[in-house]
Amino acid sequence: xxxxxxxxxxxxxxxxxxxxxxxxxxxxxxxxxxxxxxxxxxxxxxxxxxxxxxxxxxxxxxxxxxxxxxxxxxxxxxxxxxxxxxxxxxxxxxxxxxxxxxxxxxxxxxxxxxxxxxxxxxxxxxxxxxxxxxxxxxxxxxxxxxxxxxxxxxxxxxxxxxxxxxxxxxxxxxxxxxxxx
Amino acid sequence: xxxxxxxxxxxxxxxxxxxxxxxxxxxxxxxxxxxxxxxxxxxxxxxxxxxxxxxxxxxxxxxxxxxxxxxxxxxxxxxxxxxxxxxxxxxxxxxxxxxxxxxxxxxxxxxxxxxxxxxxxxxxxxxxxxxxxxxxxxxxxxxxxxxxxxxxxxxxxxxxxxxxxxxxxxxxxxxxxxxxxxxxxxxxxxxxxxxxxxxxxxxxxxxxxxxxxxxxxxxxxxxxxxxxxxxxxxxxxxxxxxxxxxxxxxxxxxxxxxxxxxxxxxxxxxxxxxxxxxxxxxxxxxxxxxxxxxxxxxxxxxxxxxxxxxxxxxxxxxxxxxxxxxxxxxxxxxxxxxxxxxxxxxxxxxxxxxxxxxxxxxxxxxxxxxxxxxxxxxxxxxxxxxxxxxxxxxxxxxxxxxxxxxxxxxxxxxxxxxxxxxxxxxxxxxxxxxxxxxxxxxxxxxxxxxxxxxxxxxxxxxxxxxxxxxxxxxxxxxxxxxxxxxxxxxxxxxxxxxxxxxxxxxxxxxxxxxxxxxxxxxxxxxxxxxxxxxxxxxxxxxxxxxxxxxxxxxxxxxxxxxxxx
Ligand SMILES: Cc1cc2nc3c(=O)[nH]c(=O)nc-3n(C[C@H](O)[C@H](O)[C@H](O)COP(=O)(O)OP(=O)(O)OC[C@H]3O[C@@H](n4cnc5c(N)ncnc54)[C@H](O)[C@@H]3O)c2cc1C
Numbered sequence: 001x002x003x004x005x006x007x008x009x010x011x012x013x014x015x016x017x018x019x020x021x022x023x024x025x026x027x028x029x030x031x032x033x034x035x036x037x038x039x040x041x042x043x044x045x046x047x048x049x050x051x052x053x054x055x056x057x058x059x060x061x062x063x064x065x066x067x068x069x070x071x072x073x074x075x076x077x078x079x080x081x082x083x084x085x086x087x088x089x090x091x092x093x094x095x096x097x098x099x100x101x102x103x104x105x106x107x108x109x110x111x112x113x114x115x116x117x118x119x120x121x122x123x124x125x126x127x128x129x130x131x132x133x134x135x136x137x138x139x140x141x142x143x144x145x146x147x148x149x150x151x152x153x154x155x156x157x158x159x160x161x162x163x164x165x166x167x168x169x170x171x172x173x174x175x176x177x178x179x180x181x
Numbered sequence: 182x183x184x185x186x187x188x189x190x191x192x193x194x195x196x197x198x199x200x201x202x203x204x205x206x207x208x209x210x211x212x213x214x215x216x217x218x219x220x221x222x223x224x225x226x227x228x229x230x231x232x233x234x235x236x237x238x239x240x241x242x243x244x245x246x247x248x249x250x251x252x253x254x255x256x257x258x259x260x261x262x263x264x265x266x267x268x269x270x271x272x273x274x275x276x277x278x279x280x281x282x283x284x285x286x287x288x289x290x291x292x293x294x295x296x297x298x299x300x301x302x303x304x305x306x307x308x309x310x311x312x313x314x315x316x317x318x319x320x321x322x323x324x325x326x327x328x329x330x331x332x333x334x335x336x337x338x339x340x341x342x343x344x345x346x347x348x349x350x351x352x353x354x355x356x357x358x359x360x361x362x363x364x365x366x367x368x369x370x371x372x373x374x375x376x377x378x379x380x381x382x383x384x385x386x387x388x389x390x391x392x393x394x395x396x397x398x399x400x401x402x403x404x405x406x407x408x409x410x411x412x413x414x415x416x417x418x419x420x421x422x423x424x425x426x427x428x429x430x431x432x433x434x435x436x437x438x439x440x441x442x443x444x445x446x447x448x449x450x451x452x453x454x455x456x457x458x459x460x461x462x463x464x465x466x467x468x469x470x471x472x473x474x475x476x477x478x479x480x481x482x483x484x485x486x487x488x489x490x491x492x493x494x495x496x497x498x499x500x501x502x503x504x505x506x507x508x509x510x511x512x513x514x515x516x517x518x519x520x521x522x523x524x525x526x527x528x529x530x531x532x533x534x535x536x537x538x539x540x541x542x543x544x545x546x547x548x549x550x551x552x553x554x555x556x557x558x559x560x561x562x563x564x565x566x567x568x569x570x571x572x573x574x575x576x577x578x579x580x581x582x583x584x585x586x587x588x589x590x591x592x593x594x595x596x597x598x599x600x601x602x603x604x605x606x607x608x609x610x611x612x613x614x615x616x617x618x619x620x621x622x623x624x625x626x627x628x629x630x631x632x633x634x635x636x637x638x639x640x641x642x643x644x645x646x647x648x649x650x651x652x653x654x655x656x657x658x659x660x661x662x663x664x665x666x667x668x669x670x671x672x673x674x675x676x677x678x679x680x681x682x683x684x685x686x687x688x689x690x691x692x693x694x695x696x697x698x699x700x701x702x703x704x705x706x707x708x709x710x711x712x713x714x715x716x717x718x719x720x721x722x723x724x725x726x727x728x729x730x731x732x733x734x735x736x737x738x739x740x741x742x743x744x745x746x
Contacts, residue, residue: 042584050589066236069243103584110582123579136579143575143592146233152593153574157231159408159538164362168533174573174595175539178232178239178260 018058019065025073027061034084034091035060041102042135043142048152054145056138063137079134106135140179149176184210184439185741187461187476189446189491192293194710195482196424197336197727201734203437207741210474211438212463214445215289220425226415227262236261255675256286258297258413266290266297276619276632283633284674285486291442292424293484297413300389300421300541301566302342303720304333304353308552313716316560319514319610320686320715323696326353332728340422341398343542344387352547352720358392360385361540365532366569366598373659380549386542386566389422401430410539421541443467445626446491449479451703453499458706464626478705478737478746482730485711489616489682490631505700510693512616512682515635516717519563519606520676522645522668524652526661528598535571535595543568548719550647559643563606563719565652572596600656604648605676607719609640616682635673678722680711698733705746709733
């Protein structure tokens with residue numbers, strides 16, 4: 001009872017999904033179209049669920065409104081400007097073209113650039129740390145969502161038992177959960 | 182209203198002191214500086230939140246983190262779902278000397294840090310209680326293992342500790358509930374470590390989680406652990422020990438308990454004529470109004486640094502250096518554990534199996550160095566906490582470049598077995614590591630800020646090197662590839678095992694407390710939190726604080742009834 005009641009009572013503006021009503025921060029329609037295209041290319045629906053099913057574009061805006069510092073917002077603005085310019089206007093390109101361009105950009109940006117001691121829980125340092133962070137946020141927003149945790153990964157809120165050894169089958173999925181940006 | 186006993190602080194030690202005192206018929210007042218919180222109330226405890234319910238996916242807004250939680254944010258357990266259980270550093274400042282950071286991790290609310298603790302529960306051993314005497318360092322403990330053993334059992338039985346019986350002298354067995362078994366990665370690691378390194382053992386982590394709820398647990402409304410590992414957010418099932426889940430409810434049902442929250446103890450009142458403490462002065466956290474409460478006995482359980490602050494702030498004409506501080510040991514010998522000595526390794530030689538559930542513990546490697554005398558370049562020793570898991574999901578998706586279906590496919594794949602190994606090392610008592618009161622600044626309640634000056638020494642530095650070498654050697658002996666070996670970066674305090682500021686001892690000239698946790702100088706003042714510790718061991722210390730609290734409460738009740746106090 002508590003579970004259902006409490007879950008339902010969580011107000012939308014507290015949830016990861018949407019920007020707080022009192023936050024002035026909003027992306028323009030043009031930016032949202034770009035963010036939507038990028039999220040869809042990074043985590044497409046395929047034959048299960050993707051970033052758009054999980055509401056990642058709105059969640060990204062929400063995160064920038066409710067969580068990000070000015071510095072992070074500026075960092076993301078820089079990334080969006082660079083990605084938006086790809087192919088002479090990324091958002092307007094056909095999906096296949098977007099994927100090809102973004103995959104190339106991604107490979108170049110994430111080329112390893114070791115910088116001394118690595119952060120324990122972060123991906124290896126990359127050439128373009130700003131893009132890496134943008135992608136990390138998009139990917140984490142997807143994998144913390146209900147659609148991802150119920151279709152792409154496994155998550156049981158209340159396992160109720162500890163089984164130290166179970167066989168791996170073709171259906172086995174890793175357990176998901178929250179992560180840090 | 183006058184009380185038989187006042188307990189200052191409702192955390193791990195205060196909750197236990199209150200339970201034991203009320204169960205012996207004493208009328209007890211618990212004074213807690215933080216706000217009231219309730220088990221199962223959705224604003225207070227967020228274990229109901231699914232991952233997708235977590236505000237900002239679990240992340241505290243960046244500006245808020247920087248402004249309000251610069252120290253608390255160093256603690257792994259701080260998230261958007263738990264930030265209300267940590268103090269705002271901006272509201273509760275303290276000072277450290279330039280270049281000597283100390284991370285004071287705190288929670289001011291009913292239950293203190295017993296709400297967020299990691300529940301690792303280990304006994305100290307005879308070797309630990311003899312260590313100071315053997316090495317000629319610090320204050321010789323006035324008790325030995327046999328004095329406290331029955332109280333360890335008493336507390337373990339009450340709180341419920343899952344664990345395995347191993348028969349190790351350096352980590353005595355307790356009164357355990359069934360252990361959370363090792364997974365297949367851990368079993369293989371155990372076999373490799375125990376065969377390659379005689380004397381080392383890999384055992385299930387002992388945790389204060391009810392793997393089984395016995396009738397006396399159920400009577401307090403506690404149910405078995407649901408294996409969610411969301412414990413630092415609270416538990417609607419009451420399945421782990423905290424003051425909210427067990428000790429305070431037990432105290433409450435006696436009818437002898439009064440709790441006042443938002444009550445900041447400013448100082449303890451001392452009467453030079455009788456030589457006793459008569460009560461405490463309190464500042465209301467909200468209105469800042471002052472009041473005084475009286476009792477026959479006072480238990481100070483405000484946590485190691487909080488207790489030192491109160492004693493030092495209770496200086497009087499009769500005791501100008503601070504209450505019960507004739508020895509000048511109040512505030513000194515501040516210890517923590519060496520922490521954040523991490524080894525991470527991946528394995529491709531282990532069984533292709535998985536596990537189900539999120540066990541609230543992992544494995545433990547009990548101390549194996551210097552067990553029979555000192556044969557290392559350092560004194561004392563260390564243990565490891567760790568676990569094996571198989572990752573996937575977002576971290577696998579982000580581990581290399583790639584977008585689209587390729588990224589999703591990588592995330593769906595069960596990753597390799599990964600070892601996470603974290604050393605916890607004993608820190609020696611050093612009188613120069615100390616808490617004092619700031620002479621110029623007070624907090625918003627008029628209480629002088631604490632100044633914390635603490636640094637690890639040469640013994641700790643040498644120990645860290647060996648910890649990291651051992652971590653790597655064990656991972657590699659089991660066939661692992663070390664992907665990270667990180668040490669040395671964490672300031673004292675971040676182990677969150679701070680202790681020692683009012684040490685027990687045999688000599689009143691060199692210690693603050695006697696063998697009953699009674700101050701040498703003020704017989705009706707007992708201190709039973711981490712301040713009492715004469716040495717730190719390398720085991721997580723809270724069980725010892727609770728056992729000392731229960732033992733001292735039993736003594737205080739007897740002394741009261743015998744008219745000794
Ligand atoms: C994330 C985390 C993980 C941990 N993991 C473990 C673990 O696995 N095993 C382990 O053994 N330990 C662990 N610990 C440490 C453990 O929580 C502490 O050792 C324990 O809570 C200390 O007990 P205490 O009673 O001294 O202090 P607390 O539990 O902190 O309680 C002190 C109480 O006193 C109150 N107080 C302080 N000053 C005053 C005042 N002036 N007036 C009135 N009230 C006051 C505080 O508000 C608080 O409620 C962990 C801690 C944290 C935060």
